[in-house]
Amino acid sequence: MSNSYGKLFRITTFGESHGAAVGVIVDGCPAGLEITTEEIQEALDRRRPGQSKITTPRKEEDRVTILSGVFEGKTLGTPIAMVVNNKDQASKDYSHIEHAFRPSHADYTYTAKYGLRDYRGGGRSSARETVARVAAGALAAKMLQQQGISIQAYVSQVGKIKLQKPYTELDLSQIDSNIVRCPDGATASRMIGLIEEVRDSLDTIGGVVSCVIKGVPVGLGEPVFDKLHAEMGKAMLSINAVKGFECGSGFEGVKMRGSEHNDQFYTDEEGNVHTRTNNSGGVQGGISNGQDIYFNVAFKPVATILQPQQTINDAGEDIELKGKGRHDPCVLPRAVPIVDAMAALVLADLMLRQKANKL
Amino acid sequence: MSNSYGKLFRITTFGESHGAAVGVIVDGCPAGLEITTEEIQEALDRRRPGQSKITTPRKEEDRVTILSGVFEGKTLGTPIAMVVNNKDQASKDYSHIEHAFRPSHADYTYTAKYGLRDYRGGGRSSARETVARVAAGALAAKMLQQQGISIQAYVSQVGKIKLQKPYTELDLSQIDSNIVRCPDGATASRMIGLIEEVRDSLDTIGGVVSCVIKGVPVGLGEPVFDKLHAEMGKAMLSINAVKGFECGSGFEGVKMRGSEHNDQFYTDEEGNVHTRTNNSGGVQGGISNGQDIYFNVAFKPVATILQPQQTINDAGEDIELKGKGRHDPCVLPRAVPIVDAMAALVLADLMLRQKANKL
Amino acid sequence: MSNSYGKLFRITTFGESHGAAVGVIVDGCPAGLEITTEEIQEALDRRRPGQSKITTPRKEEDRVTILSGVFEGKTLGTPIAMVVNNKDQASKDYSHIEHAFRPSHADYTYTAKYGLRDYRGGGRSSARETVARVAAGALAAKMLQQQGISIQAYVSQVGKIKLQKPYTELDLSQIDSNIVRCPDGATASRMIGLIEEVRDSLDTIGGVVSCVIKGVPVGLGEPVFDKLHAEMGKAMLSINAVKGFECGSGFEGVKMRGSEHNDQFYTDEEGNVHTRTNNSGGVQGGISNGQDIYFNVAFKPVATILQPQQTINDAGEDIELKGKGRHDPCVLPRAVPIVDAMAALVLADLMLRQKANKL
């Protein structure tokens, strides 16, 4: 019972990976926002399988339909339902995993929790659920964009290959200039090479998505429990395969002294407040301070590998299992639009919550 | 509007650092749990200022009173209100910070968000709020303990001094054997030395708290948004000064290949399911798998330093500011019971939520 | 932002009356419940337009499709999405109401609240939204039925024609034996006659639905704000056209003395506790006491009448308006399954909440 995210800009997703459809209801999107199906589709196309040689070669179109809440091109203030039908998978054979508990997948825990599971391709635990998040996130991003807020996620690490430059030295307009979505061309080439190598050895690899958000007004984030970075952390950690989140100076910051780490305030010539450094990552006391928000999200390697693995079945017996079909050797390039989407959903919600703090 | 945490085991905290009191209402604690004021007090005593030479020397007793919800030694199923009075601070002088925006504090963001703030010692943004969390957490921990669940947080890093051993090689019963709460004596000594050095140079330092949870039954955690580690991450990131969270293999895990990272299942002689490794950190698909849960929490250096700093006041003018009074040079030792408390609150809530998944 | 009902058995509905579809996501239905599309359809068929001469003659099939959450005939514990497509209304002409504010409809208030509205047939404010509730309610009712709980709503008043017998003297198996859904044949005939007379005079009429719930275990209902009858009242008052709710002795009970009104407890031969009277309507202190729950729901006359009415348009100008098309002269017969559905949703939620009160 937690298929919803957000308090005021609230999404509820549904769908198993091989059921009839996946989709989402967005409740709380303000009325009067202009939105088209094409804008939603564009975001989905960045997440779509089969988009490059380093993603799964599965071809899925993932066409979205808006069922409600939009009238004559504008949101009505009523719930916006969006659906993406799954392609007919009826013919496909899942008998090899029907009783297996795949290592580092959710087969075992879902079965233990619910007493049964849809074993076809991961069912509800599949990352296919994120289709719904990306559709909803596109709506949120449109709303934020009209408030001058931009969200830009990119791949900053694949395996041990790590982009050494801070985001301030990158040209973020180049994120989509290569298939791995790393804005630094040279690093991107090395990442692509690594992913190909990993794929050819029938293995998978993890990485880090970094995200930069510009234009956030001062004052978003609700202390004490729903701090901006706490909500952001939860949203990111709820994405499949995510194992870590850090904001601003993060884990590196623990090594610093207060005198180095503190962000000194100053006023510019127009009277606007800034900080000389931004170790805070744009958030102080859980509230945005007007500086760029930036954070990192750690993704583990994809659990499905095309090599034989030892595991057990639901009778507790030892079995050997081998991944079948077409899978991503590295989830990072396709994770970028998902991070974008969740960041948009967090901010859209906090923006509406901030409205409600005032008379 | 976010002074509550938890959906079913739900706490709501109140109080400014220099107001009349801080406290909490716990709503949803099941009836019939035996609890005494002493058990709550014990947890508060681990968090209390003035407990050692490396914490703030402020002496605060932090005596808790239970106002409701407990009758003849047992919880009633009704809300449990607990209050800790603040010592009279009336005489104290806060005029030096009344108009100042202290670097890396929440003065600026609170003022921007709310239009005014209680400037006395941080007000609501002060870590004094965590008194309420620790009191509530003690109640949650008691409930969990009766279900066989134990939570053990400890300091694993201060500045660059990092405990190199994994938790499995540590004797966690030794956490409270030294004032820094690191279960490895030799490392603890070095940490204490570093904190003293930092304190003597009028500076502060950050660090990492690690946490190990044993005895969690299979099945806790609510997919898709309220995954166990997503809830845990949010709870930790909501603690003052926290900038990062990682579960299981975390940021290190991104460097691994799937074939190394996957946790292979096996059945032991009693028919219980285990994994040979635990890179998952006890959570798969957002649901506990019965293995130990472990995670790391990164704390930035304390923002209040006793050196002069450049900043601005609420008129936007440049000022020089110097911390006054008695402050922690390193928050880590006192953060341990706070991490314990939040972990207990997360699990208590997920445990009740799992009850509701069944008929 | 309130298109959801329920805390643990939680529904979120979507859809405008003349949009593409109406539907619902049910989040929190326990896993393992057997359910078929036919069982859902059966409930929808009781609500369907065109079912008798005293309802609107519009023919709508209202075929439901389950998109997720059910696998091999059982619920998965994941969200259950259900959709009913609207028939193509594209050709229809709504220009006569595009700018009109129909009396006692929501045209004016929606426009004021949201700045725009879907004017086609009421849009989101149409009672067509209750299709989604009835579908979700059928699922809840199935769950309750397996726990021995039955819900039986019926029409007890139309205009001034009021069923004089208390429910204990009625044969509730006869509810569907006539088209007005009043279990007393003679009264039903008079009600039908009145509705026909009203319809022929191009007018509409209100009435009361009564509801009896048997088999509710002791202990459901969450004090202090989510008392069983408070939740039930809210759920009923959220149905289109409802203006009143009373439980047990209700408005009549205010005339009684405590000595008459109090329900005396006794223990039967099997040791079960009962009350000799049931003025409490099965609820004491907000919690079910094991006796029958009963309540009344008042529905105003349908606002759409086929007579000319004076009103204004969205420019504030006086206009004359006349209802077009095919409408219900009295909503009561079709309201019965909606009351059933909402009652089931309330109890399903409270049943899961009660699980979470215990360790």
Next chain:
Amino acid sequence: MSNSYGKLFRITTFGESHGAAVGVIVDGCPAGLEITTEEIQEALDRRRPGQSKITTPRKEEDRVTILSGVFEGKTLGTPIAMVVNNKDQASKDYSHIEHAFRPSHADYTYTAKYGLRDYRGGGRSSARETVARVAAGALAAKMLQQQGISIQAYVSQVGKIKLQKPYTELDLSQIDSNIVRCPDGATASRMIGLIEEVRDSLDTIGGVVSCVIKGVPVGLGEPVFDKLHAEMGKAMLSINAVKGFECGSGFEGVKMRGSEHNDQFYTDEEGNVHTRTNNSGGVQGGISNGQDIYFNVAFKPVATILQPQQTINDAGEDIELKGKGRHDPCVLPRAVPIVDAMAALVLADLMLRQKANKL
């Protein structure tokens, strides 16, 4: 687990009738609202026992203390905790009800639900909990008053004595001019006489509180489930002893034809929209339409009577029980400020929610 009301202006109450204290946390009150302890106390004084010869003669001062959230006379935007200590009742003897299940009280249902109860004077199920609501409601009312909204509840019926005039013919400034809080002097005298007669016969009597709200802007109320009158109904039904709620034409309206019941719109000379009648009670489609909101709330007779009654104890044995001490013969006069408070809390919440509907 439902000791909270409101989504954005959210209160959480605590306290048993004979525990240490009752109190409330208000989370979400906007910052900058001027409020004094005296304003809160004034509302509590209207609810206080011992205020007249027709209420319980118990003398309780019910002095409120604000523990947090208010600084230099203004709200901070942080949680506002308010506490009222209970007078020491330690010496009092409750042994006669320790094991008894009092008729039409919550003793039986609380014991069944929670497995134990605080038997001293009703514990959590006592109407003493409404102290907390009245304190919070005073804060909400202050906020509403600054927006031009006034709430006026009054007693319109005691037993069979019913005020025949509609509210539009009453002088609502006279509500507090007599001890029964009925604005019509002649009817008030008859009501007082009846209550005295009932009291002298050791019995109790029920009644109706009516409430009129003026100045509500168009647009409050969240369709579809959190309609203004649905939220209001729930709030009223959550008050101890309430058995019914009706808004606008209510149960009488069911007898009307649509052509009579519909509220015709017109535009006045200043261009403001009004309706010629107000059968809708100021709410259409769940949203306020700018007309007066009015509703009725039915209270059953007080369950505690000073006559002997037959009932059972917690061993299931027949016992005779007689009320002791000082109790209200009729709860209506003291219910007026509680209805005021709950109405204010509902509207304050909906007002903040409406802010969040807009960009």
